[in-house]
Amino acid sequence: TLPDTIDVAGIWFDAPPIWGTYPATSDMSGGAVADLEDGYLSIGNGLASTTPTFDYTGNAGQWFYNFPLAGKDDVPTATIGLVEPLIGDALPDDPGYTFQQGLDSFRQNTGFGPGKYYNVAHNGQSYEDGNNAERSLDIGVVASAAPGSTIGLYAGSGNKNNATGNAYTAYQAAFHDEVHNPAVVSSSFGIFQQTHPDSIFRTAVDELFVDAALHNITTFVANNDWGSSYNFPNGLANQNMTLSSPYAVLVGGTSLTTLAAASGDPTIYDPSDPSQSLLGKALAHDPATLWLLVEGGLATMPTKVTGTQGEETTFLEAVWNVYALRDNKTVLNPGLGLTAGGASDGGVDTTRPTPAYQAAFGLTPTSVNPDGGTGRGAPDVSANAGGNTWFYGPPPTMAPGSQADIWDYWGTSASTPLWASLAAQIDAVFSDQGLPNLGYANDLLYQAAALAPASFNDIVFGNNTSSYLDGGPIDSDGTQITLTGFGYNAGPDYDLATGLGSPNGLILTRTLSAIAHAQTSFADNPPVLNGDGTMGATQSLLVQTTSAVETTVTVIDGSHEQQATSKATAPFAWTARLAQQSLQEDFDPALVRLFDGHHQGALIQVQGVEDTPFEVKIDGASTTLPQVTLTNDFGFVDFAETTGKGTVHVAREVATAETAGGHDDQFAVVRIRQNGIDEVSITLFRVDDLNGTIGGIKPGEALYATAAETRAYQTTEGGSTIFGNGYGIYTQAMLTNVDAGDLIAIKLTDHTTGHDYWSFAQANEVGSDGTHVGHAWNYGLNTWGFEDQLGGGDRDFNDVVVGLDFTSTSGSGWLL
The missing domain is CATH 2.60.120 (Jelly Rolls)
Structure with a gap:
């Protein structure tokens, strides 16, 4: 507060966060004490202190997260601005090399040519005063995961003339840079630890992220590395209130375990009782275990993976949380104690209302603390941050060197620029398709999850619990603490440990493309x-x-x-997520066949x-x-x-052809996964209305089949019939001459039995109850599953799964 006689014309944030005694150090937990046993606090992090996997983020983007432009290294992608307070591109005194040389050396180690970068350092920068390791981590992630992007470094207001640049001024420099205009900005820095929700400082920070949205910038902010406690020893689960803006994408952390590494993690595999471990059950083809792993991104039956394939295959992705109790619950280790960070933050900022996009998703994020409360849920999304897989980056000095000179990094400081790299690739695809940049995207991400759940790997294992008090029986890096047990578990769909999950980049990009073209060209559709x-x-x-x-x-x-x-729906009846996952060429037919025959409602x-x-x-x-x-x-x-x-x-029961840019005479992709044993084919045909009428002839009336044949779309291979490839197998085809707004229906033909089945039940046979039998089931965005047996068969509606895609063929066709 200031005296009323002082007229405040403006506020300057050029000061560092105040570290020291935390604002909240009293017990607010009501005397809670966690009832824990010795061992890891969360599954899937057991290699963190022994033998984690080390890799480049580019490989992670290609192998684990299906980045849309992985392998297309010559494609220029959007500029990514990195918030790097004080340090910018500063190097040690008299290093004998340039920053560009250090960047190019690292890129050469990753297999790429020279990179592009620029530096914005108003009023100077300092290697000693900035966080050089954080900068090298960010550089390493983006240079490998988005090799086609120019990197911008923003040092803020520098450190000369009594200035002390910080994250706030670095954000300002990035958001208002009208010279370089970064499309994506990534930050792993806090601005203030916490501020009162009515503080003018909080308001100024909030307005900063509004500026980013108005500049059409996609902003990713790390949701921090201290687990649910956020490193406040108040016994509660805490969320960063200052950086919980609804205009920033908050990024949490996961621990990704490859199939090659899984047997080394004692939380995943117990050699003394292998059949009861997660890996043992998966190798025994236990459906319940594999079902959960597939939801989280497993795409190959584990027993089919051989040799080095295991290093490129996701087995488990769990919440990042490396903490473990040892020595009869008296020591918390490994060395990543609560003060250093070792778990994904996440929770509820109860000082803010629930954002409209979370409410629209059906969420009411609710705190686990004794006083409860609802508000802004965090994080929004997640990706690998450490635990069982760490990422390579250049040394803090940015000195050129060989592979042996590369450092290993971890944290949401890694998952955040990884998401920024994906956004830069999405922007490139958007530009290629005649769309503007992604920009403010929080609402679009939640909409993509609702329309196409397979856009995200659903993290259902682990927790981020780390709430604690000062004092107690547990030694954590020399500090005595008490664990109180407040935190959040991973679970189906959105959760307060990992948000919507980690990305399936290709499906997410296809979905966002469909949304964008629908919004820009088909907003008037009913x-x-x-x-x-x-x-x-x-x-x-x-x-x-x-x-x-x-x-x-x-x-x-x-x-x-x-x-x-x-x-009651069968436990392994197909979901929209599984149906959409199956429409990927590399999804294992063995997993498709495993979940056959489970009936719907x-x-x-x-x-x-x-x-x-x-x-x-x-x-x-x-x-x-x-x-x-x-x-x-x-x-x-x-x-x-x-x-x-x-x-x-x-x-x-019909798809509307919402083509790229609303253009006529386009190609459309048809993706098909067969999960029945009969010989089958599909035909796609144009109808006149949403009831399936063709020239006044309704489904089920005489001559409807003939009318449908006259409206059948031709494929690029010739003819109008697309055959399934066999039990569990994937195939795809391309329709020609698709016009904007066409209404497209599907006919399934079982050549083994000689029966036709239509998406409109009134065109099908009459069942024992006297009604026409439905043979089609909708699985989300332009995706249907069919039952290929007379009378409805086993009603699993996955004998043939069909997906239509009207925008991936546009531009350079990078999403095909």
């Missing part, structure tokens, strides 16, 4: 539902039930009511009229639409019962 809950168009809809218990589903369409009893078909009311009830109870604003414009919505009895997925 939604599934209007804002008042009425039908957004006259349309035919699939109504699909997913529930862990038997439920009764009631669908009210205007004055018409349908009801069905749905059996009830399937109803509804034909509604525009502007008529539409309602879904589960066991007579009303439902909500948790993600309707994210999916409604893309052909589907979900209804959820508030007590968790189940969900009902309502989706169109």
Whole structure:
């Protein structure tokens, strides 16, 4: 505060954060003490202090995260600005080499040619005063993961003339740099430890990130390395309140374990009882174990991996948390104590409201602390930060040298520029497709997760728990502490340890491309539902039930009511995530076949009229639409019962060809995964409306099959029939002459039995209950699964999975 007589014209942030006695050192946990046993606090980090894997981030982007431009090293990607307070490109005194030489030497070790960089250091910089190791970590990540990007270094306001540059002034320099205009900015630095939510300093920091959004910059901020405690000894789970801006993408950390390394981690493999360990169960093809690992990015049956393939194959990705109790719970080690960092932060900033994009995703991030509270959940996304895999970077001095001179780095300081590198590649794809830069992207990431869950590897193992108090029975790097046990576990979908998860870069980029072209060229297309809950168009809809218990589903369409009893969905019934994962060429057919024959819930078909009311009830109870604003414009919505009895997925049976730029006469990609044993094929054809009518002929009427043949799309291979490649096998084809806004439907032909099945149930056979049998199931963005047996077969709806992609062929076709 200042006296009223002082007129404050502005505030200058040119001062470092105040370190020392932390603001919160009292016990706010209510006397909590964690009930823990000796051993690692979290799974999948057991190699951190012994034999972790070391690699370049470029390899990680290609092998583990499926970066869209991996291997296309000659493609220029967007400029990445790195926040490097005080140090910029400063070197030790009289080094005998330049920064450019040090950068080029490291790039040569990674297999790339000379790199490009620039430095913005207003008022000077200092090697001694800046964080040289952090700078080399950032350089190492970006130079390898985004080799086509120019790197910008921002030292802030420097250290001359009584200035002390810090992260705030470095952010300012990056966000307002109208000379270099970085499209992506990455920072692993805090601005202040914590500030009061009503502080003018907090407001100024918040406005800083608004500036970034207004400059169309995608900003990634490390969510810190101290686990749930955030290194405050108050006994609670804490989240950085100053840097929790809803306009920055907050990045958490994971620990990635390759299949080659898995047997060395005692939390993953126990040689004394191998059959009960995670690796042992996976090698025994235990479906429950493999199901969770596939959700997290496993794409190959572990028993099929040989030789060096294991070094390039994800086995487990868990929360980064290297802490372990030893010596009868009296020592916390390894040497990465709570003060040095060793776990992914994450939690809830209860001083802010829940951002609109998290609320739209159906989230109410809630603190685990005794006082609870809701607010801004963190992180948004994650990637490898350490634990079982560390990353190479140049030495802090940036001295040229051989592979032997390269250093090893870890932390969310690594996962954050890794995400920035992915964003730079996405920007390059966007530019190639005639789109603007990604820019402010928080809402788009959550929308991508709703439309195509396979855009992210779902981290379901581990925790970030590290809350503690000063004083107690445990020695942590010379400080006595008490662990109180407040923190967050990984779990299905979004969680407060890893956010949405780590990226499947290619699927994420394809999804963001589809979203961007839809927003820029097809904003006027009718939604599934209007804002008042009425039908957004006259349309035919699939109504699909997913529930862990038997439920009764009631669908009210205007004055018409349908009801069905749905059996409990089988434990390994296919999800949208698995269906989309299967539509990747390198996804193992053995994993596809493993999860065959698991039935879905009830399937109803509804034909509604525009502007008529539409309602879904589960066991007579009303439902909500948790993600309707994210999916409604893309052909589907979900209804959820508030007590968790189940969900009902309502989706169109046709795809709308939302082509790149709204152009006509385009190619479209058809991706097919067969999971049935019969000889099958599909045909795609154009219809006139969302009910599937062709020239006035409705599905099921005489001559409909003939009309569909006249509307069938030709492929680049010739003909209109696309055959499946066999049980578990992937194939793809290219449709020709697709116009913007075309409505595309699918016919499945089983050549073994001679039957045709349509996405519209009214064109199929009549079942024992007197209704037409549905053979199609929607799995999210332009993806359907089909049942190829008369009468509905085993109702697993994965005998043939079909995905349509209308934008990947545009530009240079980098997403094919």
